[in-house]
Amino acid sequence: MIDKRVGSAREAVADIFDGATVMIGGFGEAGSPIELIHALIDQGAKGLTVVSNNTGTGLVGLAALLRAERVSKVICSFPKTAGSTVFPDLYRAGKIELELVPQGTLAERIRAGGAGIVAFYTPTAVGTPLAEGKESRVFSNREHVLEYGIRADFTLIKGCKADTHGNVLYHRTARNFAPMMATAATVTIVQAAAVVEAGALDPEAIVTPGIFVDRVVHVPSPALESALNEAGASYP
Amino acid sequence: MTSAPANGWTRDGIAKRLAQDIPNGSYVNLGIGIPELVASHVPEGRTFIYHTENGLLGMGPSPAAGESDPELINAGKRRVTMMPGAAFFDQATSFAMIRGGHLDLSVLGALQVAANGDLANWSTGADDAIPAVGGAMDLVAGVKRVFVMTTHVTKEGEPKLVKHCTYPLTGRGVVTRIYSDLAVIDVTERGFALVELAPGIAFDFVQERTGAPIITNHARK
Numbered sequence: 001m002i003d004k005r006v007g008s009a010r011e012a013v014a015d016i017f018d019g020a021t022v023m024i025g026g027f028g029e030a031g032s033p034i035e036l037i038h039a040l041i042d043q044g045a046k047g048l049t050v051v052s053n054n055t056g057t058g059l060v061g062l063a064a065l066l067r068a069e070r071v072s073k074v075i076c077s078f079p080k081t082a083g084s085t086v087f088p089d090l091y092r093a094g095k096i097e098l099e100l101v102p103q104g105t106l107a108e109r110i111r112a113g114g115a116g117i118v119a120f121y122t123p124t125a126v127g128t129p130l131a132e133g134k135e136s137r138v139f140s141n142r143e144h145v146l147e148y149g150i151r152a153d154f155t156l157i158k159g160c161k162a163d164t165h166g167n168v169l170y171h172r173t174a175r176n177f178a179p180m181m182a183t184a185a186t187v188t189i190v191q192a193a194a195v196v197e198a199g200a201l202d203p204e205a206i207v208t209p210g211i212f213v214d215r216v217v218h219v220p221s222p223a224l225e226s227a228l229n230e231a232g233a234s235y236p
Numbered sequence: 237m238t239s240a241p242a243n244g245w246t247r248d249g250i251a252k253r254l255a256q257d258i259p260n261g262s263y264v265n266l267g268i269g270i271p272e273l274v275a276s277h278v279p280e281g282r283t284f285i286y287h288t289e290n291g292l293l294g295m296g297p298s299p300a301a302g303e304s305d306p307e308l309i310n311a312g313k314r315r316v317t318m319m320p321g322a323a324f325f326d327q328a329t330s331f332a333m334i335r336g337g338h339l340d341l342s343v344l345g346a347l348q349v350a351a352n353g354d355l356a357n358w359s360t361g362a363d364d365a366i367p368a369v370g371g372a373m374d375l376v377a378g379v380k381r382v383f384v385m386t387t388h389v390t391k392e393g394e395p396k397l398v399k400h401c402t403y404p405l406t407g408r409g410v411v412t413r414i415y416s417d418l419a420v421i422d423v424t425e426r427g428f429a430l431v432e433l434a435p436g437i438a439f440d441f442v443q444e445r446t447g448a449p450i451i452t453n454h455a456r457k
Binding site (some may be wrong): 027028029030031060077078079080081082087091092098100101102103104105106108110111122123124125126127128129130145170171172173174175176177178179180193207224226227 | 407
């Protein structure tokens with residue numbers, strides 16, 4: 001019998017090692033797996049490379065992981081959301097490395113990494129500073145730059161519903177990067193607000209098939225970054 | 237320079253003028269900030285379908301008080317609603333829509349637009365700036381038509397329509413048309429070309445505030 005459930009967020013992230021590359025889902029607070037991130041802070045792994053669209057706000061979730069100085073590099077498209085102060089401070093102090101990637105290129109690099117495509121050409125960023133030093137080639141009379149797929153050691157994502165086989169559904173715009181990130185890591189860890197038995201979800205409606213998921217943690221009432229920030233919370 | 241204009245378009249006026257040029261049924265991506273105003277000025281009888289690159293087609297206006305969902309947001313991370321017929325999708329699919337040429341129009345803000353259509357809208361290149369690009373480079377690389385909506389000059393009075401961009405580029409030769417508070421201007425093979433002056437605005441007034449020549453006799457489709 002397949003059952004990918006693990007008992008707690010703590011247990012789910014226990015083997016994340018120093019220097020690991022970790023993909024973290026979310027666009028702003030939508031889809032941010034806060035409980036898994038907080039468990040990672042408690043766990044203590046450091047020197048991490050984080051792949052995520054943003055860098056978190058306030059002093060909770062992703063921002064708290066950065067503030068705890070566990071992250072040496074972020075691969076990111078938009079690290080300066082309103083309300084984010086932790087990343088800008090670390091960046092200006094030279095305490096964190098940034099690889100800035102256009103959002104669509106970031107998505108495709110993760111998709112490619114998970115799909116066994118080592119690299120691809122895209123017209124995005126041609127003629128801009130983000131294409132400097134990159135290999136380029138003309139196809140159909142248009143310049144394209146070479147971009148590489150990204151793989152990670154771990155992926156942390158948030159679903160609204162999952163089953164014991166690791167099939168996942170998402171809530172609205174919380175889906176964002178999670179389906180690609182689930183495919184691109186050695187170990188994919190999902191926190192879900194509801195966890196049901198295999199067979200209870202409509203197979204036609206599955207967004208992330210269970211083959212991409214290794215661990216499912218039931219987090220019944222996930223915290224929201226905005227609510228924690230309004231309450232003045234900080235973690236730990 | 238001639239004195240300050242008695243007229244010209246307000247921000248909403250620019251949005252209203254721009255919205256007139258969007259055909260019924262268009263799939264449109266509105267950039268964060270001033271372009272978002274376009275959604276408030278859809279001409280009678282037309283429907284536009286809004287794409288937001290974080291993963292929603294069929295985006296609706298801001299929610300009523302008490303009805304917001306923190307996981308139903310736009311690319312600016314503001315809470316929105318969804319229209320009947322809306323669809324959610326992941327980032328790879330969202331940027332397939334963008335890069336694959338499936339969207340009809342992208343409306344973006346600008347720091348600078350050059351006479352050859354180069355756009356700079358993501359960074360001033362300042363040493364202490366935190367670089368952040370989001371989906372802007374993908375939008376200009378992939379969407380068929382790119383409209384820029386902007387004030388004609390900066391707060392300091394410097395032209396935003398220039399000969400060559402001095403800020404880091406978002407894309408090369410990507411802008412189709414510019415809607416400012418003073419005029420509508422096309423980007424053509426011959427440079428900037430006047431389409432229309434805002435109410436009460438004289439051509440010389442616009443030219444004096446533009447960093448490159450504006451031609452006035454350009455034949456348009």
